[in-house]
Amino acid sequence: MAVLGAGSIGCHLGGLLADTAEVVLIGRPGAMAAIEADGLTLTGPGEARRVTHRLTLATGAEAAAGADYVLVTVKSTDTAAAAAQLAPHLSPGTVVISFQNGLHNPALLRAALPDHPVLAGMVPYNVVRTGPAAFHQGSGGRVLLADAPDAAGFLAAAAGTGLRVAAHPDMPGVQAAKLVMNLNNAINALSDLPLREQLGRRAYRVCLARCQREALAAFRAAGIRPVQLGAVPPARMPLLLGLPDPLFRRLAGAALRIDAKARSSMWEDLQRGRPTEVDSLQGEVVALAERHGLRAPACARLVELVHQAERAGAGAARPWSGPELRAELG
Template identity: 45%
Template sequence: MTDTPKIAVLGAGAIGCFVGGTWATTGLDVVLIGRARRAEEAAKGLHLTDYDDWEHTSFPPFTTDPSVMHDADLIVLTVKSTGTEAAAAQIGGHARAETPVLSLQNGVSNPDVLRRLLPGRTILHGTVPFNVVSEGPGRWHKATLGHIFADRHPLLHAIHHEAVGTPAELEEVDDMEPIAWGKLLLNLNNAVNALSGLTLREELSQRPYRRVLAAAMRETLELLQVAGIRPAKVGAMAPNLVPTFLSLPDVIFRPVGLRLQKIDPKARSSMADDFAEGRPSEIDMLNGEVVRLAQRLGREAPVNARLVELVRDAEAGGRRDWPARDLASAVLDPPKE
């Protein structure tokens, strides 16, 4: 292996194309692995942009053939949580046993799932706190604030060094658990946004939606305190302050909150994209993770459990365009059985 590792990004959709494409612009050796439709788009170049007017066209190799992982020094996994088992089977069948796997997936449990499915392999935990949206074939736009966090590892030093100052900058850390939970707190909005049917900016501009998110976050913070986990700050504000800030009147929140998070007008949650594409969502790895934490602690998480219920109903053909007050009533004051 050279000083610059050969990187294979498995599951190159929105995050994989943006992160892998951006890293390729720095000279890092990156190959993307994904579906045929994405390969056709990438052949014409990946047009990458962000909210600060950064813009670049990238031409990383893109293949549908997972066997290229055999030559990789590092596998970066960006599949949805629902695809973790299938991706692990591909890694086990093609990547060398000594090749580390960096999970850049939502939720906090995917690295543990990978360790169970790929025993003996080095599994690194990472997270991507920002949102990437499609603006057309081969066009990917980073629409919110943030940079990548990952476990410290020698193979990631080169990525950290080369990607500094880019929209896919990587910071190595010694303990990913607080960061993963800090990210999950932000991801609790995925369900609220998907159920609203609106962009993130439109949704967060309405206080009743924010009240639902604040309640889900408070519930999670209380459980984390019982569990002895202190979530890290991965956004613009310390986690314990966010619920109070979200609950402020619109006239105060709108000019400050949306600017702090640098939320692009086009941004939607990945769960909203799942709804639009007819894909299973990651609700079990987000709000469902909170429900499971509550169960392990012998407690309940009624707000997050209700959001899980509404998302599953939406996936089955139910309502996906909840007005703000209706959603707040359905989640915060559900009908008694």
């Protein structure tokens, strides 16, 4: 297996799959050099820890040649470029799996790689970099993959590892549900708080509920039905989020069973001075709403605030308190 875009999610997936498969990580030179020097350390959920050196490391897409599966874990803005880099090197029969945020990446990959099966996948939990070659899974969940014959080899390889994977018949609905959950990424990034602490404060949850209501309205207009991934149906999430803190903690205990270290990937991007995926999350809601004659003002304002934070530079963005952010969203 090859992993193109071996950042937090890519290293996590590749490191676990190395128990049963030959894995090539393709990533930035600095990141690959750190893994070469120290091995890849994966921690979480909880106190779980493993270090692996059983990896081939590379910095160019040509290293994907001969792979049975190529896992694409680049940011959505880099999907088209990733497909162009892969196209000359994929072997006949290579299956490509998109483990990316957003709604459109599998379709983009299929259009660019018409001779190869492309499957949609979804990682439900967050993974953050905790050191040059160390990555931490902050919450639990089962990775989902399109229920298709081409997924069989991947599922068989994952079965012998610590990676929990299941096939799902409705990946568009899964991706929509993941987008609804990922709308918290921007709020967490702007709060500069760990996820558990941020979600424990009602003002931040009210901001998330506003974004989710806008997303659910846009999905209804577009005929998209997010599936239920957890204990609460997507349509009821905004109501739950708006409850007072003590009642929320009692009713949504699972939502707060998050490692104290856990933060969103967008927070990590802002800390490292990298572009975020806000345009593929809140920005996607704004675009979908506009196509159906709706507005999504809370999502639109969060897009603006995250881009302002990007322009501030690595780790220099102002933190927003819950009441401040709630007032800003109107």
